[in-house]
Amino acid sequence: LAKTTQPISMDSYEGQEVNITCSHNNIATNDYITWYQQFPSQGPRFIIQGYKTKVTNEVASLFIPADRKSSTLSLPRVSLSDTAVYYCLVGDQAGTALIFGKGTTLSVSS
Amino acid sequence: EAGVAQSPRYKIIEKRQSVAFWCNPISGHATLYWYQQILGQGPKLLIQFQNNGVVDDSQLPKDRFSAERLKGVDSTLKIQPAKLEDSAVYLCASSLKGPRALFNYGYTFGSGTRLTVV
Numbered sequence: 001l002a003k004t005t006q007p008i009s010m011d012s013y014e015g016q017e018v019n020i021t022c023s024h025n026n027i028a029t030n031d032y033i034t035w036y037q038q039f040p041s042q043g044p045r046f047i048i049q050g051y052k053t054k055v056t057n058e059v060a061s062l063f064i065p066a067d068r069k070s071s072t073l074s075l076p077r078v079s080l081s082d083t084a085v086y087y088c089l090v091g092d093q094a095g096t097a098l099i100f101g102k103g104t105t106l107s108v109s110s
Numbered sequence: 111e112a113g114v115a116q117s118p119r120y121k122i123i124e125k126r127q128s129v130a131f132w133c134n135p136i137s138g139h140a141t142l143y144w145y146q147q148i149l150g151q152g153p154k155l156l157i158q159f160q161n162n163g164v165v166d167d168s169q170l171p172k173d174r175f176s177a178e179r180l181k182g183v184d185s186t187l188k189i190q191p192a193k194l195e196d197s198a199v200y201l202c203a204s205s206l207k208g209p210r211a212l213f214n215y216g217y218t219f220g221s222g223t224r225l226t227v228v
Contacts (some may be wrong), residue, residue, distance in 0.1 A: 043114075043201045043219025044153065087152060092195075097143055097166060098217065100152030 004088045009105045017075070019069040020104050021090030025069045033064060033071045037048045045088060065085070075106075083108045112136065114220035116202050122226045128190035131223045135183070135204030139218075141165075143178055144187050145201040148221070153201055160183065192227045199224050 005023040012018045024033070032051050036044040050062040050071070061074040075082055079091055085102040115134040122171050135215050141160050156175065158165040161182035172179065174193070179185040185221035188195055199222040 041224075042221050043203065045215060045219070085152075097158045098153075098156045099155065101151075102147075102152050 004090060004101050006088050006101065006104045007027050008102065009107070011107050011109065012078055014079055014108060018078050018082070018106060018108075020073045020075075020086055020088075020106070021034055022068050023068050026091045027056070027090050031090045032067075033062065034089045034091070034098075035060070035062065035070075036089065036098075036100075037042050038085045038087065040044045040052070044100070047086075054063075078106075078108045080108050080110060082106060114202055114204055114218050116200075116220040116221055116223055119221070120224045120226075122228060123192055125194055125227050128188065129192055129225060130186055130188045131200050131202075131225075132221060133185045133187070133202030135185070135202070136218055139204035139206050140182070142224050143176055143203045143205075144185070145152065145219075146227045147199045147201055149198070158185070159209045180202040189225075192225075194227050197225055200205075 003026060006020060010020060017106055032049055034049040035047045037047050038044040048060050048062045048063050052064050052068060055062045063072045073086060083106060085103040085105050087099055087100050112172040114136055118133050121129055140183050144156040146156050152215045154169060156170045157167040157177045159179040162179045174191060175189055177185060187200060201218060201219055201222040203219040205217040
């Protein structure tokens with residue numbers, strides 16, 4: 001599975017847009033990019049998944065450039081409740097288990 | 111639908127004692143995973159089941175850890191004897207389809223069991 005690199009931590013204020021970039025230089029042709037969110041004392045929760053270009057849902061947007069060697073998770077107008085750890089994962093449809101890195105700890109302040 | 115259920119929620123044991131964790135996946139989910147999450151790190155896969163068969167247990171410390179999934183539904187993870195470094199949150203997850211399915215399809219985590227070994 002391709003290795004991912006993302007910032008260890010980020011700080012933001014309420015109402016701001018937050019962009020977390022993940023590097024995955026060795027992404028394979030069949031790999032999808034998936035982001036998970038984890039609150040303290042809870043298991044990770046699926047946020048968004050994409051293969052190329054842009055994907056948007058009610059929670060976030062995912063931007064993937066043409067070379068797919070990186071991706072950016074965009075959280076619009078964050079609130080205090082968005083304080084969490086965000087994980088970027090890549091994997092293919094062969095369906096091996098999710099392999100997590102250390103993630104990015106996002107801290108949102110008022 | 112009900113989520114992935116895990117128990118107990120917390121457990122404190124002394125080193126060299128044994129402990130067992132239980133997981134009940136979402137109904138109909140064929141694949142079940144156990145992860146270990148040490149404080150400050152991402153979850154680490156311990157074992158993956160497809161129905162009641164093991165798909166991947168390469169990261170499971172088999173000298174002290176064991177897991178089973180009888181009848182392809184509930185699963186139990188056991189540690190015997192426990193060491194201080196086993197202190198972690200043990201997460202169970204399940205997914206609707208097996209290893210050959212779409213990546214991330216229906217993948218749901220439980221809230222985990224926090225184990226403290228003293």
